[in-house]
Amino acid sequence: MAPIVIKSILISESVDPCCKKVLEENGIQVTEKLNLTKEDLISEIKNYDGLVVRSSTKVTADIINAASNLKIIGRAGTGVDNVDVDAATKHGVIVMNTPSGNTISAAELTCILITSLSRHVPQAAMSMKAGKWDRKKFMGAELFGKTLGIVGLGRIGKEVASRMQSFGMKTIGYDPITPREVTAGWGVEQMTLEELWPQCDFITVHTPLMPSTTGLLNDASFAKCKKGVRVVNCARGGIIDEDSLLRALESGQCAGAGLDVFVEEPPKNRALVDHPNVISCPHLGASTSEAQARCGQDIALQIVDMVKGKGLVGAVSALVSLPVGMEMGYGHCNGIEMSNETGAFSIHHSGLLVCSRTGVEFPDSGWCLWGGEGFG
Ligand SMILES: NC(=O)C1=CN([C@@H]2O[C@H](COP(=O)(O)OP(=O)(O)OC[C@H]3O[C@@H](n4cnc5c(N)ncnc54)[C@H](O)[C@@H]3O)[C@@H](O)[C@H]2O)C=CC1
Numbered sequence: 001m002a003p004i005v006i007k008s009i010l011i012s013e014s015v016d017p018c019c020k021k022v023l024e025e026n027g028i029q030v031t032e033k034l035n036l037t038k039e040d041l042i043s044e045i046k047n048y049d050g051l052v053v054r055s056s057t058k059v060t061a062d063i064i065n066a067a068s069n070l071k072i073i074g075r076a077g078t079g080v081d082n083v084d085v086d087a088a089t090k091h092g093v094i095v096m097n098t099p100s101g102n103t104i105s106a107a108e109l110t111c112i113l114i115t116s117l118s119r120h121v122p123q124a125a126m127s128m129k130a131g132k133w134d135r136k137k138f139m140g141a142e143l144f145g146k147t148l149g150i151v152g153l154g155r156i157g158k159e160v161a162s163r164m165q166s167f168g169m170k171t172i173g174y175d176p177i178t179p180r181e182v183t184a185g186w187g188v189e190q191m192t193l194e195e196l197w198p199q200c201d202f203i204t205v206h207t208p209l210m211p212s213t214t215g216l217l218n219d220a221s222f223a224k225c226k227k228g229v230r231v232v233n234c235a236r237g238g239i240i241d242e243d244s245l246l247r248a249l250e251s252g253q254c255a256g257a258g259l260d261v262f263v264e265e266p267p268k269n270r271a272l273v274d275h276p277n278v279i280s281c282p283h284l285g286a287s288t289s290e291a292q293a294r295c296g297q298d299i300a301l302q303i304v305d306m307v308k309g310k311g312l313v314g315a316v317s318a319l320v321s322l323p324v325g326m327e328m329g330y331g332h333c334n335g336i337e338m339s340n341e342t343g344a345f346s347i348h349h350s351g352l353l354v355c356s357r358t359g360v361e362f363p364d365s366g367w368c369l370w371g372g373e374g375f376g
């Protein structure tokens, strides 16, 4: 791979200081400017070879079009839905993420929301602060023996399963790519969504946001659930349709929701946040010092490796050809029949890798490219 020259990088969000340190140690000039407006970013971006973001900076096509020198957009985290990957690819800008750096933190917050929902901890704490001692109102239910449905059995879904199994929960799930025999090894029985909905006491979603996952939980799927199901979304706003969720909460079909993410962040419509059976956080899944240190360091090291021509780890936007039978690395890709394929992949909307031979979509799968060859 030919080295790519990166002399200057703009960091537009609160990224761990180790990111700046590693880049500067490798001769890259770093400028941190937080809370830029879209107009500010459009006028600034032409001065930089690289941009490092988290989830708040919306890197739209008009920003990318104005970025005459930009070669890399580094996402210190997992989801790249805030970056127009198509526009970046058209402009020859590489988009890179660090998908495993915040897995444990996001999984832990998910489990915290599940356990809090079962015992109304946030509501009880608020009532104590209001000077009350209300033991009756906050009667809960044990998690032991209950069924947790996990939709999306990738990195975070897997970690959630093992943690909630330690509470004695039965874990069932659905994933169109991760093979059933792989998740059976983690104690997660896979089934169709139709079979899953009516069995669950709790449902948690861990998919990327893309057309096939938008509104996965909607009026029709809520209607198939047990009355009183509780749901958690620590993935992306919109995977659980927000209007349907509100209707299900109001009718009692859904007894509680734990929400870390929203369609609009921060949400202007406060109906869900204000609902008494909703516990919510301002997108805190990755907000731990450990996750931020990993993501900040990983994105800096990946950029430095790219500059040195060592590799393109984490790239989600490079047009890439995989040699026949190449080892794809992680569990759920190993399930794809690659052995007789020359896997020509191209990037689709929302950062999906699409195999031109099979049409199989790989969400958010920069890590699939580890060890790959033939980057353009
Ligand atoms: N709240 C937060 O701060 C954080 C949120 N996230 C988000 O969590 C989500 C999951 O992240 P990871 O587990 O790292 O991703 P991953 O790529 O490891 O796993 C996603 C899984 O979803 C599956 N999937 C795709 N389409 C599906 C469908 N229609 N139905 C069911 N499963 C489907 C994929 O096959 C894959 O196994 C992403 O949306 C990510 O952006 C990640 C980190 C922090």
Ligand SMILES: O=C(O)C(=O)COP(=O)(O)O
Pocket (backbone or CB within 6 Å): 054, 055, 056, 076, 077, 078, 079, 080, 102, 283, 284, 285, 286, 287
């Ligand atoms: O990594 C992800 O997908 C996240 O949602 C975390 O977002 P953040 O880096 O905390 O803005």
